[in-house]
Amino acid sequence: MTLPVPEIWTRAPGTYRRLHRVDVYSKATVVLRDLQPGAWSIEGIPCDSDAAADLEAGGGIIVWYGDGDDREVLMSGRVEHVEEVETFDGDVFSCSHSATGVDDLAYVTDRLAHPVPATLNFATAATKTYDGVGETILKALVDDNLGSSAHSSRVLANFATATDSARGDNVRDEIRLDPLADLVVAWCIRAGILPRVRAIEGTLTFDVYEGVDRSAELVFAVTRSNVTTVRRTERSPELNFVWVGGGGEGTARTFVSDQDAASQARWQYRREGFRDRRDTTDATVLAESAAEELDAKAAARAVLVVPLDTDRLRYGTHYALGDLVTARTRNGEKVVQQIREVTISMTPDEVAAWERDVLAGK
Numbered sequence: 001m002t003l004p005v006p007e008i009w010t011r012a013p014g015t016y017r018r019l020h021r022v023d024v025y026s027k028a029t030v031v032l033r034d035l036q037p038g039a040w041s042i043e044g045i046p047c048d049s050d051a052a053a054d055l056e057a058g059g060g061i062i063v064w065y066g067d068g069d070d071r072e073v074l075m076s077g078r079v080e081h082v083e084e085v086e087t088f089d090g091d092v093f094s095c096s097h098s099a100t101g102v103d104d105l106a107y108v109t110d111r112l113a114h115p116v117p118a119t120l121n122f123a124t125a126a127t128k129t130y131d132g133v134g135e136t137i138l139k140a141l142v143d144d145n146l147g148s149s150a151h152s153s154r155v156l157a158n159f160a161t162a163t164d165s166a167r168g169d170n171v172r173d174e175i176r177l178d179p180l181a182d183l184v185v186a187w188c189i190r191a192g193i194l195p196r197v198r199a200i201e202g203t204l205t206f207d208v209y210e211g212v213d214r215s216a217e218l219v220f221a222v223t224r225s226n227v228t229t230v231r232r233t234e235r236s237p238e239l240n241f242v243w244v245g246g247g248g249e250g251t252a253r254t255f256v257s258d259q260d261a262a263s264q265a266r267w268q269y270r271r272e273g274f275r276d277r278r279d280t281t282d283a284t285v286l287a288e289s290a291a292e293e294l295d296a297k298a299a300a301r302a303v304l305v306v307p308l309d310t311d312r313l314r315y316g317t318h319y320a321l322g323d324l325v326t327a328r329t330r331n332g333e334k335v336v337q338q339i340r341e342v343t344i345s346m347t348p349d350e351v352a353a354w355e356r357d358v359l360a361g362k
Helices: 050-054 134-146 180-191 261-267 282-296
Strands: 007-011 020-021 027-033 038-046 059-066 071-089 094-104 128-133 159-161 169-175 192-198 205-210 227-235 241-243 254-261 272-274 301-307 324-328 334-346 351-361
Touching: 007 050, 007 351, 027 134, 027 169, 038 059, 038 071, 071 192, 128 134, 134 169, 134 180, 169 282, 180 282, 192 227, 192 351, 241 282, 254 282, 261 334, 261 351, 272 282
Parallel strands: 159 205, 241 272
Antiparallel strands: 007 020, 007 059, 027 038, 027 334, 038 094, 059 071, 071 094, 128 169, 192 205, 227 301, 241 254, 301 351, 324 334, 334 351
């Protein structure tokens, strides 16, 4: 069975509907990430092509992979950088167009979380509290800052949040101009969900999803002949003890602390840090802020695998970004964790390489 090459299409500015297939280029790379916006690049597009004309400021792409019932949108994203190179060599003139960009989740992570999103009047309230099921409050946060609940000056045209299915654990937080990039990551980790924005019938749609546990049946290992490379890395913690300072002044200020004792024992040191949350005295929020800081800067083990994509082990059919899988190293160590990042390098004729990052966490 010949596996398909992902299809790359340009899309119309503002309406996000597909325009032209990008079928002539020298190389393309798509990077999918589970919690943060992915990235993409396309090189060697003829300057006189429809694709080159589309891939300018305001443009974007939609990438499909698979066929039949398995066909799905891998990524949709906007243009952020354009380069054209004209050359003349003797009697030969040539012009090459290249474009790079980010996944559409960037439209969300570009924003700050306003404490009074409807009016933008800071005198009304110092902070805004979100408390509830992870998916529910995350969609409310996004809607408040660029969706239908946002102030008219901040509404993103042709943007929507998908219907709430109330997935994930409860989260509570107080916000005041916090980057949505940080909140999306922290809340999704705490809730056990993953964010996604895709162009669907002309609308950028924000939704969340949950990975599937495939760790028992899906094991990447050289000894199983389903990968060409397995690379294991381990990084020490950036910190493993943290104080969080809440509201108040001087000796009246509220402080909480938390630590990763297992990390301290393994690496044989204690590295301390501080997070400023003077915007709140809520004990739950302060405790969760400490946990977020430890999670964000924890030690990490990672296994990168370069799999052989076949009809029996195919991305998008048998597993996907966010799924729980197993990677096994030469010494028998099993890393069971979500697929955190997928990199696809391709030409119009073939997929040159698939890479998966499987993070083992702390």
